[in-house]
Amino acid sequence: MADPAAAPAPSPSAGAVAATLARLIWRSARVLVAGLFLITVAEAVLPLVAAWLTKQLIDRLAGQGPVLGIAVPLAAAGVATACLPRIALYLHNEATRRIGAQALDDLFAASGRQVGLARFEDPAFLDRLRLARDGGNDVGRLLDTVFGLGRGALTLIGFVAVLLTISPVMTGLLLAAAVPMLCAELALSRRRATTRMRIEPHHRREFFFSQLLSGVQAAKELRVFGSGDHLRSLMMRERGKANAAQRRAERREVWVQSGLSTASATLAGGALVWAAVSARDGRLTLGDVSILVAAVASVQSALQGLVSSLAGLREQGLMAGAFVAVMRTEPDLPVAADPRPTTTLRRGIEIRDVWFRYSPAHPWVLRGVDLTIPAGTTVALVGTNGSGKSTLVKLLCRLYDPTEGAILWDGVDLRDLDPAELRARVGAVFQDFMAYDLSASENIAMGDVTALGDDGRLHDAARRAGVDGVLRALPHGYDTMLTRMFVGEDGEEGTVLSGGQWQRLALARGLLRTGRDLMILDEPSSGLDPEAEQEMHAALRAARLGRANLLISHRLSAVRDADSIAVLEGGRIVETGDHAGLLASDGKYAGLFRSQAAGYQLDAEPV
Numbered sequence: 001m002a003d004p005a006a007a008p009a010p011s012p013s014a015g016a017v018a019a020t021l022a023r024l025i026w027r028s029a030r031v032l033v034a035g036l037f038l039i040t041v042a043e044a045v046l047p048l049v050a051a052w053l054t055k056q057l058i059d060r061l062a063g064q065g066p067v068l069g070i071a072v073p074l075a076a077a078g079v080a081t082a083c084l085p086r087i088a089l090y091l092h093n094e095a096t097r098r099i100g101a102q103a104l105d106d107l108f109a110a111s112g113r114q115v116g117l118a119r120f121e122d123p124a125f126l127d128r129l130r131l132a133r134d135g136g137n138d139v140g141r142l143l144d145t146v147f148g149l150g151r152g153a154l155t156l157i158g159f160v161a162v163l164l165t166i167s168p169v170m171t172g173l174l175l176a177a178a179v180p181m182l183c184a185e186l187a188l189s190r191r192r193a194t195t196r197m198r199i200e201p202h203h204r205r206e207f208f209f210s211q212l213l214s215g216v217q218a219a220k221e222l223r224v225f226g227s228g229d230h231l232r233s234l235m236m237r238e239r240g241k242a243n244a245a246q247r248r249a250e251r252r253e254v255w256v257q258s259g260l261s262t263a264s265a266t267l268a269g270g271a272l273v274w275a276a277v278s279a280r281d282g283r284l285t286l287g288d289v290s291i292l293v294a295a296v297a298s299v300q301s302a303l304q305g306l307v308s309s310l311a312g313l314r315e316q317g318l319m320a321g322a323f324v325a326v327m328r329t330e331p332d333l334p335v336a337a338d339p340r341p342t343t344t345l346r347r348g349i350e351i352r353d354v355w356f357r358y359s360p361a362h363p364w365v366l367r368g369v370d371l372t373i374p375a376g377t378t379v380a381l382v383g384t385n386g387s388g389k390s391t392l393v394k395l396l397c398r399l400y401d402p403t404e405g406a407i408l409w410d411g412v413d414l415r416d417l418d419p420a421e422l423r424a425r426v427g428a429v430f431q432d433f434m435a436y437d438l439s440a441s442e443n444i445a446m447g448d449v450t451a452l453g454d455d456g457r458l459h460d461a462a463r464r465a466g467v468d469g470v471l472r473a474l475p476h477g478y479d480t481m482l483t484r485m486f487v488g489e490d491g492e493e494g495t496v497l498s499g500g501q502w503q504r505l506a507l508a509r510g511l512l513r514t515g516r517d518l519m520i521l522d523e524p525s526s527g528l529d530p531e532a533e534q535e536m537h538a539a540l541r542a543a544r545l546g547r548a549n550l551l552i553s554h555r556l557s558a559v560r561d562a563d564s565i566a567v568l569e570g571g572r573i574v575e576t577g578d579h580a581g582l583l584a585s586d587g588k589y590a591g592l593f594r595s596q597a598a599g600y601q602l603d604a605e606p607v
């Protein structure tokens with residue numbers, strides 16, 4: 001079967017990047033950008049106007065002509081030259097903020113459109129996502145570069161025209177000198193872009209280590225096991241590798257750019273000597289000399305600006321390209337063009353000869369699983385660690401597609417359903433549930449955000465999960481932040497729940513979704529004390545969770561009431577039946593059950 005996640009996403013063309021960015025700018029900051037454009041044109045023309053007015057002024061001074069008509073506009077040009085950059089800076093910053101915010105929103109909306117999990121396990125996609133986040137924030141800088149190019153080109157054309165009237169040879173020399181500069185800078189920018197791509201994985205790993213070192217989650221183990229220094233050295237190693245790559249690139253740049261600067265300064269000095277000699281010999285007026293000096297300096301700086309803008313364009317283009325690539329990344333799982341409606345589950349879910357591996361490079365996790373979860377029943381899945389239970393749960397939620405075989409919803413392949421519609425009909429409590437750094441009520445409402453603000457629903461779910469009393473007793477009740485990393489909106493400090501309390505809260509999140517067609521409970525009680533576990537399972541039985549239920553548990557006492565129990569072993573269903581039947585057949589399940597029961601009996605024996 002095709003593996004869309006494995007296919008490398010092609011880099012978007014320059015046209016596609018430009019079109020996406022133009023749409024982004026149009027939506028978020030078109031008026032600001034239009035203002036910036038006008039200022040850019042003015043900034044490009046002003047030096048030319050000022051140089052021309054200066055020449056006129058000097059010539060009139062030399063010839064005793066009237067000067068006011070020239071001096072006043074020259075002063076006005078000076079004022080405009082001083083003010084416009086400030087206004088441009090404000091417009092630029094505001095445009096950058098707006099474009100950056102829109103880009104961030106678009107980017108995460110796009111990554112949220114990925115149907116499954118595969119992209120988030122693909123290092124190349126993650127590198128691209130990080131670059132894209134910077135690229136989205138940097139569209140303002142890209143805009144600056146593009147306008148810089150336009151400004152430079154306009155100034156250049158004006159001054160080249162002026163220079164041509166004074167010395168075509170000098171003009172030709174200046175322009176010819178720009179060619180090697182352009183080639184060298186473009187080569188440098190190509191290397192800069194490659195360096196950026198090469199160091200991105202180092203940056204991402206450094207970020208990962210820094211998060212571990214600064215977060216509370218790892219703090220306990222790092223302190224007790226004394227492994228913080230090791231992680232710090234790993235973090236510094238990543239920084240060292242990134243710095244070394246950058247240093248190498250910058251050293252190369254210093255040499256090339258110093259050579260180029262020396263060449264252009266020599267050329268400018270030569271032009272000045274030639275102008276001075278020509279003026280002494282009467283071939284140029286004083287005004288000519290002044291405009292020549294201004295023109296040489298302006299042409300050189302415009303050329304340098306143009307060349308470095310072109311080079312910058314390549315580097316920023318890479319990041320903008322990453323942004324556009326993420327925006328255009330195909331979903332990791334195919335979505336039916338004309339999906340079948342996800343109807344109320346009447347018959348049940350059928351897992352038909354499902355084979356699955358996480359990628360062609362990974363081993364098979366599921367090897368021909370056949371299992372039916374009839375509507376109106378609870379099927380329990382048991383098996384040793386790593387036998388593939390949670391993987392099957394992920395397939396049922398269509399976070400991955402089977403590599404071979406199919407999962408059918410009332411006979412319809414999950415791949416033919418709309419993933420959002422399917423998930424709206426599924427409720428789940430995951431083994432590795434999330435503990436969000438949010439308030440207690442928000443934490444429960446993450447199971448169904450339509451319940452946000454509906455205290456009745458939230459409290460009812462918490463009550464059924466047996467955590468209502470705990471949450472009410474918190475300093476700010478359900479509004480208490482369940483984290484000590486952030487303070488609440490009123491500045492109140494948060495608190496931390498125990499592992500079992502978190503588990504009950506995760507169950508409340510799942511219970512918010514009861515009545516769905518398929519309810520999945522993956523180890524919902526593993527962190528609870530035995531009494532609480534009994535209580536929870538009694539509550540779950542009473543709740544009549546979904547039309548069809550899949551319960552996974554290592555504690556076999558929790559699954560004995562299930563309508564049917566399936567034993568998964570090495571990715572295959574090796575036994576199915578009800579508790580009594582499986583015990584009677586004296587197979588794998590009976591062995592596991594007896595060993596657990598014996599453990600309890602031993603514990604109960606007096607010592």
Ligand SMILES: Nc1ncnc2c1ncn2[C@@H]1O[C@H](COP(=O)(O)OP(=O)(O)OP(=O)(O)O)[C@@H](O)[C@H]1O
Nearest residue numbers: 121358362365383384385386387388389390391392
């Ligand atoms: N995202 C992943 N990428 C690659 N391999 C994975 C991934 N998730 C799980 N696996 C592998 O798949 C196998 C089955 O894992 P799974 O989590 O489904 O087992 P399980 O039966 O739920 O185990 P447990 O009882 O410990 O929760 C394991 O060998 C695991 O290493």
